[in-house]
Amino acid sequence: MKRLIGSLVCAMTFPVVAWGAGQALGDARRGALLIAQYQCGACHAIPGIASARGKEGPTLASYGLRSYIAGRIPNRPNLLVRWIAQPSALVPSTTMPDMGVPEQDARDMAAWLGEQR
Template sequence: MNRRLRWSLALLVALPALLAAPGCGSDDSPPPPEVRDGQPDRGATLIARYGCGSCHTIPGIDRANGLVGPPLTRFGSRSYIAGELVNNADNLQHWIADPQAVEPGTAMPDLGVSAIDARDIAAYLYTLD
């Protein structure tokens, strides 16, 4: 049996399993994370006050069109924060309040965000799904 025929047969055998395997396009994703007791409207105000839009593009925030950090569009649908942390409320609040503790040397500056402010900023970001 020639090489091409063997490859074709192997593909035919494997194809049904490959098509049935879950992948990135699966609709079985968990619901977006949320921050209990967070105030998204206050979070939007804080995002503007802390100047997050000077580095990030953030939907719904006036003049938040920065290109230094990643755009935060559809943030609630993302799997990871900064490629380091699973995207959940506790991790996001930790990242916002103390990014250098999560990833020393990251370009994300420590802005002195309080725990309460981080909670509300996270609540706003999770509306972006």
């Protein structure tokens, strides 16, 4: 139990420290489940997500270390949330489809991606 609480605290605080102070986003553990559920891995290779080996989109490996989203939007937590929720709103010409992801789900997925180093 102690270990469980420890890892929960870790999962919740680490991205805030590592990915820009004061930007608590969402629940990264739930985010990992959602990434699997939404089948982002049909198009993306995502280390840490089972059977996410798609090739239509770029790999999402080490996403917390990226400077840009899709090569042009600064990789900040809130912009990543908007990207996941509706990529066409940020880059109208993007080839990533809008998947109708609600904001809270996008926050959780962005929190998980931001933790990947």
